[in-house]
């Protein structure tokens with residue numbers, strides 16, 4: 001089995017067990033970016049509550065900009081790290097107002113994915129994972145974001161080297177995972193990481209991809225490329 005075959009086998013197995021998530025590209029890219037910024041260090045429920053309060057309190061992003069960072073902080077307190085997140089969100093709104101003349105990320109729709117990613121990465125506080133989430137979920141692009149669960153699971157599967165940085169891991173996974181699998185594999189690997197492939201005490205005997213996992217003692221492991229020097 002080659003590397004691509006390995007990825008496809010894991011993808012198929014996860015879909016058999018966890019299902020095939022329906023691909024949906026939701027809403028406005030700026031809403032998507034702010035939602036993703038709110039997700040840092042909190043669960044989905046609190047992230048959604050913080051976002052809902054923000055939208056409730058400020059009918060437009062213009063209104064949020066005018067209200068100032070302190071008012072944003074109060075609105076998103078439920079989501080945790082409110083001081084840091086509110087300053088970042090306010091700075092983003094301010095930057096868009098000054099550079100674009102309007103508070104919107106709609107201009108990204110007309111750009112190639114690489115360029116759209118670079119524009120997102122130029123925003124303070126936006127890293128690869130956040131940029132790729134916006135590309136995948138809100139701009140409908142073939143992009144693979146890797147959160148902490150995905151980094152752990154793909155390390156254990158052997159897809160990324162043990163010592164690879166998060167940025168390097170994003171590059172490897174983007175090249176390794178076939179575009180049609182990205183949406184489903186992203187969600188199913190997170191589900192696997194949350195339920196079975198936990199940081200400590202992973203439940204390998206119950207894991208649907210154990211036969212393909214080097215960490216879990218499987219035999220159908222990801223082929224090592226002896227000739228290739230891994231760049232971390």
Ligand code: SF4
Pocket residue numbers: 153156157196197198202203204205207208209210213214215216217
């Ligand atoms: S076999 Fe174990 S280590 Fe491998 S992916 Fe499954 S739970 Fe994680």
